[in-house]
Amino acid sequence: xxxxxxxxSAIDARFAALRDSGKRALVAYITAGHxxxxxxxxxxxxxxxxxxxxxxxxxPFSDPLADGPVIQHSSQVAIAQGVxxxxxxxxxxxxxxxIPVVLFxxxxxxxxxxxxxxxxxxxxxxxxxxxTDMPVGSDPVREAWFGASGLDFVRLVAPTTPTERMxxxxxxxxxxxxxxxxxxxxxxxxxxAADLPxxxxxxxxxxxxxxxxxxxxxTPEQARAAAALGDGVVVGSAxxxxxxxxxxxxxxxxxxxxxxxxx
Amino acid sequence: MGTSDAVLxxxxxxxxxxxxxxxxxxxxxxxLDALDAxxxxxxxxxTFRAELDFMLREYVGRPTALSTAPRFSALIGAPVWLKRxxxxxxxxxxxxxxxxxxxxxxxxxxxxxxxxxGAGQHGVATATICARFGxxxxxxxxxxxxxxxxxxxxxxxxxxxxxxxxxxxxxxLKDATSEAIRDWVTNVNDSHYIIxxxxxxxxxxxxxxxxxRVISREARAQMLERTxxxxxxxxxxxxxxxxxxxxxxxxxxxxxxELVGVEAAGEGLGTDRHSASLSRGTPGVLHGALSYLLQDxxxxxxxxxSISAGLDYPGVGPEHAYLKDSGRAEYVSVTDEEALExxxxxxxxxGIIPALETAHAVAWIVRExxxxxxxxxxxxxxxxxxxxxxxxxxxxxxPTV
Numbered sequence: 001x002x003x004x005x006x007x008x009s010a011i012d013a014r015f016a017a018l019r020d021s022g023k024r025a026l027v028a029y030i031t032a033g034h035x036x037x038x039x040x041x042x043x044x045x046x047x048x049x050x051x052x053x054x055x056x057x058x059x060p061f062s063d064p065l066a067d068g069p070v071i072q073h074s075s076q077v078a079i080a081q082g083v084x085x086x087x088x089x090x091x092x093x094x095x096x097x098x099i100p101v102v103l104f105x106x107x108x109x110x111x112x113x114x115x116x117x118x119x120x121x122x123x124x125x126x127x128x129x130x131x132t133d134m135p136v137g138s139d140p141v142r143e144a145w146f147g148a149s150g151l152d153f154v155r156l157v158a159p160t161t162p163t164e165r166m167x168x169x170x171x172x173x174x175x176x177x178x179x180x181x182x183x184x185x186x187x188x189x190x191x192x193a194a195d196l197p198x199x200x201x202x203x204x205x206x207x208x209x210x211x212x213x214x215x216x217x218x219t220p221e222q223a224r225a226a227a228a229l230g231d232g233v234v235v236g237s238a239x240x241x242x243x244x245x246x247x248x249x250x251x252x253x254x255x256x257x258x259x260x261x262x263x
Numbered sequence: 264m265g266t267s268d269a270v271l272x273x274x275x276x277x278x279x280x281x282x283x284x285x286x287x288x289x290x291x292x293x294x295l296d297a298l299d300a301x302x303x304x305x306x307x308x309x310t311f312r313a314e315l316d317f318m319l320r321e322y323v324g325r326p327t328a329l330s331t332a333p334r335f336s337a338l339i340g341a342p343v344w345l346k347r348x349x350x351x352x353x354x355x356x357x358x359x360x361x362x363x364x365x366x367x368x369x370x371x372x373x374x375x376x377x378x379x380x381g382a383g384q385h386g387v388a389t390a391t392i393c394a395r396f397g398x399x400x401x402x403x404x405x406x407x408x409x410x411x412x413x414x415x416x417x418x419x420x421x422x423x424x425x426x427x428x429x430x431x432x433x434x435x436l437k438d439a440t441s442e443a444i445r446d447w448v449t450n451v452n453d454s455h456y457i458i459x460x461x462x463x464x465x466x467x468x469x470x471x472x473x474x475x476r477v478i479s480r481e482a483r484a485q486m487l488e489r490t491x492x493x494x495x496x497x498x499x500x501x502x503x504x505x506x507x508x509x510x511x512x513x514x515x516x517x518x519x520x521e522l523v524g525v526e527a528a529g530e531g532l533g534t535d536r537h538s539a540s541l542s543r544g545t546p547g548v549l550h551g552a553l554s555y556l557l558q559d560x561x562x563x564x565x566x567x568x569s570i571s572a573g574l575d576y577p578g579v580g581p582e583h584a585y586l587k588d589s590g591r592a593e594y595v596s597v598t599d600e601e602a603l604e605x606x607x608x609x610x611x612x613x614g615i616i617p618a619l620e621t622a623h624a625v626a627w628i629v630r631e632x633x634x635x636x637x638x639x640x641x642x643x644x645x646x647x648x649x650x651x652x653x654x655x656x657x658x659x660x661x662p663t664v
Contacts, residue, residue: 061562061563062432062563062564063432063437063438063441063549063550063564064441065288065441065444065445065448065550066288066445066448068445069431072431076432079563084561084562084563085561085562086561106548107286107548108547108548108549108556108558108562108564109561109562109563110562111546111547111548111562112547112558112560112561112562113561113562132288133286133287133288133548133551134286135285135287135288135289135292136289138284138285138286138287139284139286139553155289156288156289157289158288158289158290158292159290160289160290160291160292160293160294160451160452161289161292161293162293165292165293169289180288180289180290183290183448183449183450183451183452184290184445184448184449185445185448185449
């Protein structure tokens with residue numbers, strides 16, 4: 001595997017700007033096509049307006065084994081409305097966002113998309129890609145394909161990841177590193193994991209990429225606490241659950257997260 | 264270790280040709296690395312091997328018999344030999360694997376066991392060995408399968424296991440497997456996940472194969488002893504493919520032996536209600552491995568169907584994908600209706616009620632009558648007994664008996 005080196009991307013530029021202003025990144029996850037296709041476009045725009053820095057757009061998949069009940073449900077809702085990877089890219093194009101978009105997917109839908117799909121993703125306005133079930137070293141050929149796509153290849157680090165492997169992940173990733181804050185699947189939790197500061201410190205020693213902390217972060221208080229440890233926070237299930245009720249409710253939550261992080 | 268190790272070697276490690284691999288959330292990578300190392304260390308440890316042999320002999324009841332099937336053979340026109348995995352403790356081949364993996368879990372100091380189950384046979388085999396070893400046991404089972412296999416749910420509970428109903432997706436084996444993986448991601452530090460088939464991320468496919476390989480190790484020796492020759496054909500049903508991989512493994516080197524895996528054609532390969540991943544699927548990633556998969560053009564996994572809950576799975580073990588593409592094994596399929604006929608045939612002619620899964624392999628032999636000369640032996644892996652399926656069988660077969 002060749003380490004990834006490239007010109008500064010939209011994601012790199014966003015982190016540089018955040019550093020200059022002394023702020024932390026608010027990364028929001030939504031599932032494409034949830035609560036419905038038009039609603040998800042409105043949600044993307046509304047989240048940008050609410051001060052989200054980077055938007056992760058989930059590609060609905062039938063078997064999301066890293067996700068908890070909330071995101072599983074949103075995927076099923078989106079699939080039932082015919083939303084797949086190609087439709088996801090159309091929705092992203094339609095939203096015409098200024099903030100960077102990271103495509104968040106399981107490997108299978110991307111494989112099924114064929115050789116040209118990553119080029120199509122770039123043309124649709126996507127800046128980065130995160131593949132939940134393709135850890136570093138699992139598939140050098142396909143990892144090289146992602147690495148050479150011109151998209152930032154955002155990689156995941158878990159609390160179980162040894163420090164040497166963190167360094168390996170950093171060398172083969174781009175944009176930022178997504179630090180999974182605790183063992184388990186996506187979903188809201190009452191508190192941050194006790195070992196999170198230590199994990200962040202290990203990761204900091206292993207890579208210079210910005211660190212965004214996700215999994216289980218749902219409230220403004222948790223977002224502020226996690227933001228203090230890393231360079232950004234990722235909020236997913238809480239927003240998706242809010243969007244189950246209404247798009248406006250999800251946007252309002254994003255605004256309160258932003259306020260808490262900037263306070 | 265037998266001579267076939269050299270042949271199998273090119274297929275060990277992460278991949279079988281281009282298939283297999285380890286497509287999992289990052290959280291599980293260190294646990295899979297540790298499991299991989301522990302498995303190799305255990306299999307190289309004479310004490311572990313001796314205890315495994317002891318457990319298989321004293322607890323499981325191995326070696327299982329190789330039975331003649333005189334009346335069935337007369338029907339087929341060739342000698343059919345039955346490898347009697349139905350005679351194992353708990354009534355199926357599944358326990359060969361759960362004993363080995365539970366011993367590994369103990370070796371790793373993990374006291375909590377997770378498993379998924381479809382028909383319930385793997386769940387029962389896991390609950391069984393957990394009771395024997397005093398391990399906590401949590402089994403994920405689709406709600407639909409719990410209805411179809413109520414008796415097995417009771418068995419698991421009787422032995423102290425917790426059975427968790429899975430209500431997501433199709434409420435069958437596919438979703439139970441996803442839920443078991445979610446549990447493992449959450450509790451990876453103190454839990455071991457016992458996968459029931461030759462599926463999942465490396466090292467599971469080769470590990471489960473090696474624990475099931477006792478089937479062909481025994482059968483090959485028994486065939487040579489009883490008939491002085493190797494079988495012309497080895498036949499086994501394939502869902503995820505563990506009994507088939509176990510039945511094939513020690514014959515892979517014997518290139519004159521045909522290996523035939525029988526998939527579930529459900530209501531027919533022309534319909535969208537079947538489980539024939541190898542016959543009708545395309546390469547894709549599910550549950551941590553790249554293999555043949557039933558999926559739509561946008562990569563959504565297509566629900567499988569089979570009258571047999573144990574074959575009702577849209578994926579298949581990656582080594583089978585390799586054996587198919589390399590031409591070493593042939594994969595065929597049999598419908599629900601033919602499988603029910605297979606149940607009747609073996610029950611009536613031999614006094615052996617096979618599991619619905621096994622009945623697929625029986626039915627293929629019936630269909631291929633005339634394929635074998637009168638001196639060409641056929642080896643059929645009787646993967647399990649049919650007691651668990653009598654309700655389903657009665658629904659369909661009562662009018663005919």
